[in-house]
Amino acid sequence: MNNFSKLLLSVLTILLIIIYLQNVSLKREIESLKNKIDGIQKSEMPTSSLGKKLSEKMLEEELKEEKLKEEVIFIGNSKTLKFHLPYCQWARRINPANKVYFKSREEALKRGYKPCKICNP
């Protein structure tokens, strides 16, 4: 073997080692990327199911309110002492803590509540 071929062989060996090392680091990068993607998917799963649960709960609340509207004809505000039709925009703005429900206009009037001037219950 002459000197030139020896040099060529060593250069080739070094190149092979470099390629091998790059390959290993590339594989590691791919692995870490895969892990990251897995982590993202895993962290997204509970939040989406939580969102589903939340929307289900909201739907339930809405249904409850719908049912309440069927039974209750008037909604009063214990702070302003005014009563409204359930679909009145002002009835919707009443703080839930101040909401009072009446089944009839007379009941509301008897308790000292005045009819709202906008929805005219």
Ligand SMILES: [Zn+2]
């Ligand atoms: Zn009203």
